[in-house]
Structure formats: C-alpha cells, structure tokens
Amino acid sequence: MATLKDIAREANVSVMTVSNVVNGNLHKVSPQKAEMIRALLKKRKYVQNETARSLARANSNIVAIMLRNIQDENALGSAHNATLLGAMIRKIQLLGFYAMVNLVETQEDIARNLQSWNAQGAIFLGMFDREIEQIYALSSIPMVFIDSYSNVRQLSNVGIDDYKGGCLAAEHLLANGHRAIAFISPPDHENGVIQHRLRGFAETLARHGVPFPPAHQLVLESDVDQRSVEQTVLALEWLRSEVTAAFVTSDQMAASLIGALGSHGIRVPEDLSIVGFDNMLISTQVSPQMTTIEQNLSQKAALAVDILQHRLQNPDVPAESRVLDVRLVQRATVRRT
Secondary structure, eight states: OOOHHHHHHHHTSOHHHHHHHHTTOGGGSOHHHHHHHHHHHHHTTOOOOHHHHHHHSSOOOEEEEEEEOOTTSOGGGSHHHHHHHHHHHHHHHHTTOEEEEEEEOSHHHHHHHHHHSOOSEEEEESOOGGGHHHHHHHOOSOEEEESOOOOOTTOOEEEEOHHHHHHHHHHHHHHTTOOSEEEEEOOOTTOHHHHHHHHHHHHHHHHTTOOOOGGGEEEOSOTTOHHHHHHHHHHHHHHTTTOOEEEESOHHHHHHHHHHHHHTTOOTTTTOEEEEEEOOTHHHHSSSOOEEEEOOHHHHHHHHHHHHHHHHHOTTSOOOEEEEOOEEEOOSSOOOO
C-alpha cells in the first residue's frame, strides 16, 4: 500500500504538500502540482490511514455504539439488537462517520472503551438506568441512549411507548374472549422496557376486572437458549387447564416458544393464543404467522443517530427525548374463544 512518503518521493515534493492535497488544503499547493499529485494518488491506489488522521486531529469521525452484553450470552444473537445495530451503522456511515461497536458487560468495559478511542459521540443500547449517571461522569462527549427510563436530567433518549404496547396486547386478547393470560419475558435486569410493558398489560387486565395471578408471569431466561424455552413450555403445560393465551415480550422469544409448544402437542392458536412484540421478520416466517406489537426499529435507529449528529454540531442544545408509537399487527396466532 502506497504511503504519503511514496507519493511525495515520486512527485518530488514534500510529504506536507501531498498531505495538503489529500486533506483539501489546496490554497497551499499550485493547481499543476495538485493535479499531478491527485493523478499519482489514483494511480498508486492510495488509501488514507484514518487511524493516523484521528490521532492528528481533534475530530476522529468515530461514533461509538455501546451494546449491553450479558455474560455467557451473545447480544448480537438477538434479532432485535442486530436489526437496530445494522440500521444505526448504515445511517452513521451515510453521514460520513465511522461506527465502532463495543459489547460491554460492566462499567469498567464502558470506561475503557470511552477512554481508549477518540470517539466524537456515543450511542448506548441496553444500559441499566442506575448506570447512566455514572456513564455521564466518564466522558463529556455527546451521548444518546436507546430505551432508557432513567430520570437523569439532560438525557437524550429514543424509546417507544412500551406501556401502550402492553395495553394493546391485553386489549386484543381480551377482545377475543381470553381471561387467563400469561405474561412471558426475559428477566428484567432492572429493565424499564419490560416493567412498562408488564404494567400496561396488568393494568389493562385490572381495568376489565381480570385477575393476573403471580403464577401467570413466566420468565424465559434466554430467548435463544432451548433449555430455557423448554422450561417455559413445561410451565405452560402446567397452566394449560386455565391459561388460554400469552403475551410474549419479543418475537424471537415467541417464535422459539411456538416451535417448542408444537413438539409438546400444544397447538397455536387452537390450544394457546400468542401475541409477540417487535414485528420482526421472524413473525411472518413462523407458522402460523404471528400477531404482534410493532415498533419501527429503523425509525428508532435513524432518530438516535440524528439526535447525536445534532448534538455534535451544537453541543449546547438541550437534551432531546423522543417516544415513538407502537401498533398491533393482527395475523393468525390469536383465536376467539
């Protein structure tokens, strides 16, 4: 790979002259020399060393993405995370930035990544609300959080109406005659998202005079772990005489359950109706196709990047927090009783 020194030697000019052409400082170079150097850069297929450039200037053009990773799990095994991350990276690149993805488990991981790279800004996914104040203490760069319910002031956040999602799921199942409904989720890990979906679900049942006993709240330890799925199916078998439906807080989790239920002779929706959450591609790939609560992940990703870019351009602007709407997508996993 050609270097600036190689180009300078061949053009019989200084390295600084070549650097000025590469960086667009053309007022310091004659038009004839600039044209000659550009031709050599093209001929030698010169590629800028962005690492060196970022060390030499204040702006690195790097946006760090911090994604929560639970120990012994793969955060990118989640279709939700992978879809959101892919949309953010695409948007970041379109704006001329470089995306640096970091899987983090602890505060120490976050601190190390923020301090090791000259990132201009950062987007955080899956952070615990109790951590956010500590994260702000680590760095003064612009930050945007996704799906946070922290009450920290000056927090820029993009989320969805999780409470409404829980309400919509409960209302749809109630409208179809279901009265004994399970709520299936991963452990909340202090996760406001799950808590708000549960609150919307439980309060909607209560408004209709429908009890929600503790036995109807099931925890799926991992939506990609077959052993955890099987344990949940066994719990549903135990509740089968009373439970006719379930609200599952992710499509990936719901799809795993549908497959496992079938292997246990429990048919969806004939024996158990299911409402998922997210409206991921997998919701149309299972049989029967899944009724689910839709959130627009592409819009969420683009908005998070837009807010960060705005803060990069105007560091003193007030924090911006946005809540996106959700809606029910009706397909074939809910039957009328």
